[in-house]
Amino acid sequence: MAAPLTADRLVAALRAEGVTVVEHDGWRTHNRNHAGDWGPVVGVMIHHTVSSGTAASVRICNDGYEGLPGPLCHGVIAKDGTVHLLSAGRANHAGGGDPSVLQAVITETYGTRPPAPREHQGSAGAIDGNSRFYGFECINLGNGVDPWPPAQLLAIERVSAALCHAHSWGARSVIGHSEWSDWKNDPRGFGMPAMRERVQRRLGQDPAKPKPPTTTPTKPPAYEPFPGTSFFRSAPSSPVITAMGRRLVAEDCGRYKTGPGPRWTEADQQSYAAWQRKLGFSGTDADGWPGRASWTALKIPKSR
Template structure:
């Protein structure tokens, strides 16, 4: 999966993300002389800290363990920060039986016991570091984002959720991440079941959201659940929903379900007209703040739609 492929998958699955510095080329490949891949699975970690911003740590590493320390950093608000792409120091040495089971996706509720450490997992796993101590549960936003991020990766590779494991299942001595209490790892069978539910469309897959009733085309639609960041070039139901709401203020807007130049101009005009604010992207990005605004402002002076 290339960096561009990754961004496509994140948008497809409604993952809120942010790019950090030169993440596309930041890796350990050159320094170690070892190539990354083939990648066979996705490994979940906790950072061991509840700090609110751990991007610099994950990018730069620590004494004796240079960065990147993961490909993704998952913040408390559910934002996935893109840290590096290529070989990263996150998995360490692990059990060949676990790797074989993940590759084949042939195991029961849990992979085999991790009683060896003879295979370098940095060669063959994507890794996410979730920003929390592990001595308590991660936030709900983090868990929702983890499910979607896992689905985005598995969907690209045509994997099932059995390609997702916790660091504590890999073989590094003393590891118990992702944790839920001091020294206690989350039940990864339950995590995999939740990821599989997301993959199968039972939870939060944006393109499977139902359309609003046909008799409410000009009404302000209720805000509920996850609303994805949209960008110029995106397509789909959410883009049509945005266009439908913009048309309450700018009647010339057409509902095409394509975030084209006309939609970007309309977004820019909406901010200028209704909020006296000039966008810095010429309307080519529409995120959470935009959703809150466009769905909360009434289109008529008397407070009605």
């Protein structure tokens, strides 16, 4: 989970990844921030427009329609791979979705696919995806026949990798709309597991640089395994505590007057409680004693 990128940082991240960007008039302030939260963000969501033609598709996604005002995404990915930026804030693209999917994206612990969604916009257990995901609409009729040109698929890969690079996410932070809501089927015509593989390969190299002729499989980042709650209750002194504290500070949850340091202190517990609340935990689940789910979500680099 992270604070959303500013408009300037969003453009810079996309261009650094080799994305061809068109900035539409007013896109930096065109948003739905008055309708709900924007952030913290956890990932990227890919859609298809069920439309054809760049100009018409961009207009619909920018303006919206009766019952669903625009912007309907942060950017439209055209058939030629050009990305048309329409918003740098909250957009009406994801709607309600499944909390188990959200947790799987936060922790990036699922396999080929996140758990099958069982919620949708308006269902009793749905949670707001517009506050949590960047959304990109890809121009396609969504009928399973309309082709996906290589340039468009490459742009989807680059856009996804750009945001993953910017937030230190892995490819499992990139999902399709159909993986979020049981009402949706987009994007139709290519598989999100294969797209995540493409994104993960790109994350193993420098932005905007061509892949070398031969590559070595990229090792995933090494994170500290959960040492168990009893580890913290023993007031340990460990480099793991220092690494944890640095991540809490990076997530704007630090409650330290000095440090963080290797010794577990009350400041560590207060900081960790702030992190648990940021994840949506409350009561005894946000008492500052680390649990497996919140620890996994924090993604603490493994001590050397």
